[in-house]
Amino acid sequence: MKNNSVEFIMSGRRQRRRRWILVTALLAVLAFILSCTMLLLGNTIYPVQDVIRSLSGEQIKGVSFAVNTIRLPRMLAGLFAGFAFGIGGHIFQTMLRNPLANPNVIGITSGSSAAAVFCILILHTSNTVVSIVSVIAGLATVIVIYLLSKGKTFSIGRxxxxxxxxxxxxxxxxxxxxxxxxxxxxxxxxxWLSGSLNGSQMHELPPLVLTVFICTPIVFVLGKHLSLLELGEQSATTLGVNTDRARILLIVSSVCMIALATATTGPIAFVAFLSGPIAKRLVGVGFSNMIPAGLVGVNLVLAADLIGQFAFEVRFPVGIITGILGAPYLIYLLIRMNRKGDL
Structure with missing residues (x-):
């Protein structure tokens, strides 16, 4: 009987692992297809071989400028920003055990946005300065929110x-x-406030790319602590987690990614809000949804940008399309939480 129970548990775990691997692989393949599509499509559709030759460094009249100067930076900005928004939103929603606790709703992206708009309209600074100030403002905002909500004990609702x-x-x-x-x-x-990939340039991307490559391993290593934090403050402490240290490291890493993504593309609406729940629905429970959430964010941004560019007579920024997708889900979530008495 005991052996049968153990085998049943191990069988379920293997099934969940296979599902995680399959879903993650499919999300990665879809992200690759969307990335290639963004390089191929535009006012002029170039042959695949010309795009590949252009990316390899060969100069082809018309193709090299369109692909390397316009489409490639746009695609990379959407890819890394979507990944940053997806992971950052998942971390906040999981850590705070509330689907509303994402950077868009609790003011973190607004802090970065306010700083960026101040730099653009009042200080007239360069894009580099806008990025730096946005990151600092995002971190400062989350510190203020955390300190004001801490009190004697940490409260998610507060x-x-x-x-x-x-x-x-x-x-x-x-x-x-x-x-x-x-x-x-x-x-x-x-x-910039609408969230757009228009005008993305290669020299603006290194800070975002570097931050994603540095912070992703950090939050991935802390994924075990994130799962324990989801059980609640007391349970995580009982299981040996230094909750304050784990929470601070997770918050700083995710805010850095979100702030730099916001500084690069603007606050693309609802990507951080939607990525985690979609990833959880696709992958299920039992394994970390962090990487799937990042890939969902990538696919949302790239797909929304393609829809905004080619599905209508007028071209719309990516943030407008993601806003159209996310707003109904927010209303549905609020109605469901209200019925459950969680609001």
């Missing part, structure tokens, strides 16, 4: 409420800047 309040204040500040900013600078700020 953190979400404080974050929503901070977000409302920062959004009001952004609106004020848009009213006071010079007319010639406002289109750039609006385009």
């Amino acid at each position: 953190l979400i409420l404080v974050g929503i309040g901070i977000q409302a204040m920062l959004d009001a500040f952004i609106s004020y800047l848009l009213l006071k900013g010079a007319q010639q600078d406002i289109p750039a700020a609006i385009r």
Whole structure:
């Protein structure tokens, strides 16, 4: 009887592992297909062999400029920003045990956005400075939210409420800047706030790429602690987790990725909000959904950008398309949580 129970448990674990591997592989293949599609499609559709030759360094009239200067930076920005938003959103939702606790809702992206808009409209700084200030502002925002919500004991509900309040204040500040900013600078700020891959350039991407490559292994190693934090503060402490240290490392790593992604592409709406739940629904439970959530974020951003470019007569920024996809889910989630009494 005991052997049968052990075998049943091990069989279930093997099935869950196979499902995780299959879903993750399919998400990676889909991301690769979407990435290739972004390099091939545009005002002019170039042959595959010409695109490959151009990427390998060969100069081909018309193709090299379109692919290497316009399409490749756009694709890489969407890929790394989507991955950063997906992982960052999953970390916050899992760690705080609430699907509403994502960077878009609790004010973290608003902190980076407010700083970026201030740099664009008031200081007229370079994109490099905008990126640096956005990261600092994102970290400062999460520190303020964490300190205000901590009190005698850490409270998830208090953190979400404080974050929503901070977000409302920062959004009001952004609106004020848009009213006071010079007319010639406002289109750039609006385009950035809507979340867009337009105008992405290769020299702007290294900070985001480097941050993703540094922070992803950190949060992956801390994935075990993240799963324990999902059980609750007391349970995680009982199991030997230094909750404050683990939470700080996870928050700093995810905020760095989210802030740099926001600085590079603007606050692409709902990607951080949708990636984790979609990944959990596809993969199931039993294994970390961190990498699948990042891949879901990649696919959401790349697919939404292709839809925004080619599905309508007018081209829309990627943030508008993801907003259209995410808003109904937010309403559904609020209704479901209200029925359960979680609100």
